[in-house]
Amino acid sequence: MSDNGCGFPAPGLHSFLFQPMFTVGGYEFNKVMLLALVTTLVVVTFFWAAFGKAKVVPGKLQMVGEAGYDFVRRGIVYETLGKREGEKWVPFMVSLFFFIWIMNIWSVIPLAQFPVASVFSFPLVLALVVWVLWVGLTFKRHGFVGFFKNITGYDKSLGAVLPLVMVIEFFSNLLVRPFTHAVRLFANMFAGHLMLVMFTVASWYLLNSWMIPAAGVSFVMTMAMIVFELFVQAVQAYVFVLLACSYIQGALAEHH
Template sequence: MSAIRAEGFIPPGPADFNLPPLGHTKDTAPTFDFMGYAFFAGVTKPMLQLALSAILVFVFFYYASRKRALVPGKLQYIGEAGYGMVRNSIVRDNVGSEHFMRFVPFLVSLFFFILVNNYFGLFPGIQFPTASRAGVAYALALIAWLVYNSVGVQKHGFFGYLKHQTLPSGIKGPVLLLLIPLEFFSNIVVRPVTLALRLLANMFAGHILLMLFALGGEHLLTMGGAYIGAGLMSFVMFMLICVLEMLVMFLQAYVFVLLTAMYIGGALADEH
């Protein structure tokens, strides 16, 4: 009997991340028609979240810095603390004191952009981490890849940069036939993949867990009887995982930007 009743529960899976376009229904197309033009066709929730996060980051730092004072207010203090953390502990320490300031705007923006999109997974009414979609994570990694490779080419020249990334200093002889392809694969090809995969996998797995305990707890409560205790325990686990996810989401934004800064610093270094 229990097995039959449990069949009504559909566990969350990868299909839950394939969100349909906004306004999509079984009978209508996901478009908004105005004077013969179709708008918003194919616009999805993650797309709007990306735009919203960019607006939120801009508005926050605009108001945090608009009325700068020697004795900062609460908003200015929070903005300065966040900016200072990324500027000093990430960018300056990994890019180097000579070149780091030119990359501070990009890396500060990247950190808070990823952070806000990650925390969307816990925000009521949204509850979907944008980077749990592969397209978002790999697009961010591609931007980072283009930045650190372009600055490396700018400093060393194209062939000089290839030599810089693939030829370890102080090593000679036949072993280079093995090392050069490995270094090229590791430094040029694999880096953006692992950069994106780390962010994607953590956001994906965390969201799956949250859905599992939330939906599973709801289903157990509706079954009643002896299942109520298990349902309440499931919701307790949901709350605990939310707290854990707050830390994981912050760390993933931090690690993504930290590695990007390290790659920039490596591209600008004089020796490999």
């Protein structure tokens, strides 16, 4: 960290940059990429262990898995898409929710202490996957004409403002939508991690400067930020999946 000439090692963009840790097949892997791979392994291993040999009378691990699965299915998918249309999307949305949540939660795990989603490329790829699904479903369900009407918000009752609305909706849906979908997740994780680093570094800096009361306040703020981040991490996974369901619902809905 740079102290900017004042002795305080202020966090900044350098807090999100990591040197390669190892190379496999010519590809360099840093801490963020490793955490993303571990996230995949954690999610797959957990659900494999919970449901690989599912029982009528579930054990503790299966009960936890069923609770998480049911939360996404009933609390997000069914509420947005309905039971009939939504059931086929439940596995994808459950995977998406827990993948994002675990990526986020590394921020408060000792030694890891970094939210993968605070690197923009990760939420952007997930948002693009959802966007491609939305475009493909819209085209498949409504055909070319229906697809065009869906993405442009075509409604002849708008009269003279219809051309303007269609241009805005076109750029909003095809260009802006995946960007804003990704930024919601990225910005919250980026800001949260920066605040955690700030108060953590400040606690050590003030303690080493023998400013004990100030260090204590900073430490309390660090603990408060950790609790707050735990809430935000789950909420951001929920919001991302909720928006994904909303986009799919829009693709499946009949255009009037």
